[in-house]
Amino acid sequence: MTPTLFGRIQTRLFMVFTFGLVWSIVILPVLPRPAGASLGDVAGDVLTALVGVALLGVIWELVYHGFQQIRWEKDWPSLFGLLTGINEGLLLFVVLDMPLSTFLVHFTTTWIVIWLALHGPMRVLFLRWRFRGGRLV
Amino acid sequence: MSDTDTDAGLSGAPGDLTQELIDTATWTDQQITAAGIPMVDVPIVSVGGGLGSLALVDYLRIAGVPVQDIAVLTPNKRPSETYEFLANNSQIPRHERLRSDSGSVMDNIWGFPSYALREAWNEKGLKNKIFPVWQVTTEPILAEYYTPKSGQVYESVDRETARIGWTQMLRPGQVRMVRRRAGGGFLTILTPPPGSTQTRRVAYRSRFVHLSLGYPGVRFLDDLRSYRERSGDHRRVVNSYEPHPHVYEELARRPCTVVVRGSGIVASRVLQRLLDDNDAGRTQTTVVHLFRNYVNGPQGESITFRRPGTGGFAYQAFNYPKAAWGGQFRNQLLELNGDARSDFIDTTGGTNTAPRKDWRVQLERAGSIGTYQQRVGQVSSVEPTEDGFRVRTEVQDKTGASFSVDADFIIDATGLEASIRSNRVLADLVDVSGAQTNPKGRLETLPTFEVVGTRSEPGRLYASGSSTLGSTYAPVDSFLGLQYSAQQIAFDLGAMGAVPKLGPLRSAKEWFRWMQNRPPS
Numbered sequence: 112m113t114p115t116l117f118g119r120i121q122t123r124l125f126m127v128f129t130f131g132l133v134w135s136i137v138i139l140p141v142l143p144r145p146a147g148a149s150l151g152d153v154a155g156d157v158l159t160a161l162v163g164v165a166l167l168g169v170i171w172e173l174v175y176h177g178f179q180q181i182r183w184e185k186d187w188p189s190l191f192g193l194l195t196g197i198n199e200g201l202l203l204f205v206v207l208d209m210p211l212s213t214f215l216v217h218f219t220t221t222w223i224v225i226w227l228a229l230h231g232p233m234r235v236l237f238l239r240w241r242f243r244g245g246r247l248v
Numbered sequence: 249m250s251d252t253d254t255d256a257g258l259s260g261a262p263g264d265l266t267q268e269l270i271d272t273a274t275w276t277d278q279q280i281t282a283a284g285i286p287m288v289d290v291p292i293v294s295v296g297g298g299l300g301s302l303a304l305v306d307y308l309r310i311a312g313v314p315v316q317d318i319a320v321l322t323p324n325k326r327p328s329e330t331y332e333f334l335a336n337n338s339q340i341p342r343h344e345r346l347r348s349d350s351g352s353v354m355d356n357i358w359g360f361p362s363y364a365l366r367e368a369w370n371e372k373g374l375k376n377k378i379f380p381v382w383q384v385t386t387e388p389i390l391a392e393y394y395t396p397k398s399g400q401v402y403e404s405v406d407r408e409t410a411r412i413g414w415t416q417m418l419r420p421g422q423v424r425m426v427r428r429r430a431g432g433g434f435l436t437i438l439t440p441p442p443g444s445t446q447t448r449r450v451a452y453r454s455r456f457v458h459l460s461l462g463y464p465g466v467r468f469l470d471d472l473r474s475y476r477e478r479s480g481d482h483r484r485v486v487n488s489y490e491p492h493p494h495v496y497e498e499l500a501r502r503p504c505t506v507v508v509r510g511s512g513i514v515a516s517r518v519l520q521r522l523l524d525d526n527d528a529g530r531t532q533t534t535v536v537h538l539f540r541n542y543v544n545g546p547q548g549e550s551i552t553f554r555r556p557g558t559g560g561f562a563y564q565a566f567n568y569p570k571a572a573w574g575g576q577f578r579n580q581l582l583e584l585n586g587d588a589r590s591d592f593i594d595t596t597g598g599t600n601t602a603p604r605k606d607w608r609v610q611l612e613r614a615g616s617i618g619t620y621q622q623r624v625g626q627v628s629s630v631e632p633t634e635d636g637f638r639v640r641t642e643v644q645d646k647t648g649a650s651f652s653v654d655a656d657f658i659i660d661a662t663g664l665e666a667s668i669r670s671n672r673v674l675a676d677l678v679d680v681s682g683a684q685t686n687p688k689g690r691l692e693t694l695p696t697f698e699v700v701g702t703r704s705e706p707g708r709l710y711a712s713g714s715s716t717l718g719s720t721y722a723p724v725d726s727f728l729g730l731q732y733s734a735q736q737i738a739f740d741l742g743a744m745g746a747v748p749k750l751g752p753l754r755s756a757k758e759w760f761r762w763m764q765n766r767p768p769s
Contacts (some may be wrong), residue, residue: 113575180552183564185571190386234351234360235759236752239739241351241359242574242732 112229113186114179118245119172122229125247127165130228131221135161138220143212156209157217163203164218171199192229196222263447265424265437273680274428274704275435277453285437285451288419290319291746293436293454295423295673297322298330299354299727300460300713302405302414303734307357309412309768310758311738312748319452320417321438327414328354328405330462334664335398338488338514339521342399347513347566347602350384350394352728354401355408357735358759359728363396366404392604393565401727411767424449425676426457426709433707455707456746458737459677459699460730463714464670466490469509472660475630475639484639485630488514488661495657499525503532507641507653510661511539511561516601518661523614535620536653538643541599542624548595556603559611560622563603568596568723573732582695582720590687593722623653630658666690666714674715677702683709688718695720696740697733706744710737 114122135157144153175195179187200218207214234241263284269275280287292308294301297320305318324330340346351359361369364384368377384394409415421440429435433455440450466487468476476485486492488510498504499522506522508515515537525531543562548554556563571577577596584592601607614620625643633640633654641653668674668690677683677691682701684692692700693716702709712733714725723729742749750758758768 113570113573115576115579118575183553183555184569185576186569188387188389189384190389193385231360234358235756238357238735238750238755242578242735244571244575244579 112233112241112245113184114176115244115246116172116176118243119176120169121247122233122240122245123168123172124165126225126228126233127161127168130225130232131161131164134221134224135217138217142217143210145210145213148210153213156207156213159207160203160209160214160217161221163207164199164221167203167206168199171195189230193223193226196226261448263445263449265449269427272427273682274430276430280435280451284447285449286445286447287435287451287453288319289453291317291454292456292458292741293319293321293434293452294458294460295321295426295436296458296460296462296713297324297327297418298460298462298713299327299405300462300730300733301458302327302354302409303357303730304458304460304710304712304737305414305417306355306408306412307731307734307738307750308741308747310357310755310762311742311750312754312768315413315416318417319419319454320414321419321421321423321436321452323420323422323441325418326406327409328402332398332402334463334489337491338661339517340398342402343397345395346398346401348395348401348727349566349570350396352726352731353404354727354731355404356762357731358755358762359731360759363400364394367396367400388565393602407765411762411765413767419450419452420444421450423673425673426459426681427676428681428702428704429453429707432705434704434709456741457707457709459673459709459711459715460713461671461673461715463664463666464668465665467663467665468660469627469662471627471630472509472658479632481632481639484656485658486660488518488659489664492659495659496521496525496531498656499531499533503534504656505534505536505638505654507536507538507639507655507658508661509538509658510599510663511537511541511543511601512599512661512663513567513601514663515661516561516604516607518659519620520607520610523610523620526614526619527610533619535614536655537620537622538627538641538653539622539624540626542622553595555600559608560624562598562600564600565602566723567600567726572596572722573726573728578721581722586687589720590718593688593718597722623651625651664714666717668715671715677709686716686718690718691715693719695736697737698740708740710740712737 139154142153179185204214266283269279269283294304301320350362350364353359364380367380371377383391387393421438424437424439426434426436434457436452436457438450466489472485476482508518522533522535526533539560542560543557546554547557547562569577581592611620625645627641628644629642631640638654638656639658644650683699684701686692691711693711697710697712699709699711712730716724741747
């Protein structure tokens with residue numbers, strides 16, 4: 112999928128609150144939990160992280176779109192989609208007040224799940240998505 | 249590729265076209281009956297039977313259209329037949345890789361699993377399994393773009409045609425013309441193989457027609473066409489897309505000089521073949537590569553719109569930038585009209601080749617020992633040498649100085665003929681049925697790929713492939729471009745209620761069937 116700006120933002124929000132949310136629920140019980148923290152506490156952290164990825168992500172997408180403009184192909188290689196998890200993860204961790212181990216496991220696995228979903232399931236479910244720069248509506 | 253039915257009609261045989269029919273733009277059923285031409289009813293007709301037809305028919309079958317509602321009119325038995333013929337001629341045998349993206353999967357409308365994943369799955373040995381996945385994941389940053397072997401494409405297309413019941417939809421023969429039908433829809437005249445039917449023609453009465461006819465023939469540079477016409481020498485001056493094994497055979501017998509014209513992907517292939525043979529010790533060929541326009545640096549003034557180029561070649565991974573298929577260039581083109589649209593297509597497409605390291609290294613190596621030479625200029629004449637055994641190309645460079653190159657062979661690697669005038673079905677559509685042409689002289693199509701000017705309510709006529717270049721989508725003759733066209737057409741048909749819509753649930757269900765190699769439900 113070669114994203115457009117609106118496609119990026121739509122895809123980001125959709126992925127975080129579908130695949131991201133479902134994966135977070137699945138992994139929630141086995142996430143590292145600091146001493147004394149309840150499942151509810153971790154669930155709150157995880158939900159905050161998801162909202163953070165979505166909201167900060169909209170700003171990130173503007174940056175990525177700008178960077179994309181200096182590429183002749185106006186594309187976004189798959190590897191970029193994976194590696195941008197590093198800068199996004201760092202910023203998010205700084206912004207959020209969340210235990211490192213919980214954040215690391217949750218964020219990393221969720222990022223990879225979403226990245227994988229972009230390369231297969233999304234194409235299967237939404238036939239026009241890859242031809243519309245990632246736009247879903 | 250070409251319409252080989254040379255008879256203009258009017259043979260006097262039973263069930264043939266009549267002068268009255270040829271002279272009438274819109275036909276009635278009575279006129280067809282009166283001419284003794286049998287009529288076959290089918291809702292959707294696809295003319296061509298190549299990869300363009302496959303892309304649409306695959307989509308429709310997966311959406312739930314039964315085989316009896318589709319007729320594919322073609323002289324071809326397999327959809328990849330013409331493509332493979334052209335690829336073989338241009339030196340891409342089954343084990344060589346195409347210039348095509350991993351996700352441009354001709355036999356799978358979802359683009360998943362991609363060619364790279366499938367190659368990894370089928371290969372033996374850990375290294376061979378990991379490499380395609382590594383390449384497709386890190387392309388084009390840490391690795392070059394993954395591209396599939398042509399053989400993988402043909403084999404997977406054969407599998408898909410079997411799955412969707414392709415042969416049940418085939419109606420062998422050459423299509424002679426498509427005309428509007430009084431009362432709506434179209435009548436498509438097929439000339440079946442001699443002796444296979446009682447009449448010379450058969451008319452297909454359908455609401456919808458799809459034309460995907462491919463390239464009508466090979467194209468020659470004007471000076472080379474003129475040389476061939478004057479001299480009748482089709483042996484020493486050849487097009488890379490026509491069969492020319494005699495060239496390589498003669499090169500293996502004695503040292504020769506070959507002039508290559510063109511600097512696109514096909515020229516790269518031909519150069520590779522010539523230099524591979526030298527490298528393997530089979531030949532001692534001197535290759536003179538003649539450029540008309542020499543690219544010696546990035547093309548474009550703006551930092552946001554600049555294509556890499558060097559050493560004579562403009563480089564991009566595929567024939568258009570990736571964003572032309574489904575990104576911002578696709579959107580931009582939809583907003584443009586007239587010459588601006590044509591210029592945009594030229595700027596993002598035009599002559600270019602793939603930035604493959606092995607090619608660059610090979611050219612540099614051959615250049616350093618003189619077996620590959622680059623010359624730049626405008627050809628002023630192509631004539632036989634005095635002894636009649638070779639061909640002399642007279643060239644004028646930018647300074648006005650002349651030089652000549654005597655060669656045993658000239659290979660024109662500049663492309664295929666795409667003029668719709670060269671295809672009589674399309675020419676008839678423009679001349680008689682009101683089909684409009686775009687700034688590139690091809691068929692003007694809407695974003696739905698309906699041909700503008702041909703509406704025959706409630707029917708519609710669509711086109712995809714090379715005949716539509718210059719309309720609202722640039723990469724029309726690529727695998728993914730054909731699939732995009734098919735998708736646009738299928739959604740247009742779906743919006744009219746003419747075919748079932750392909751929503752997420754059905755799409756997912758059908759994908760699982762595809763994975764199991766079970767026919768569409």
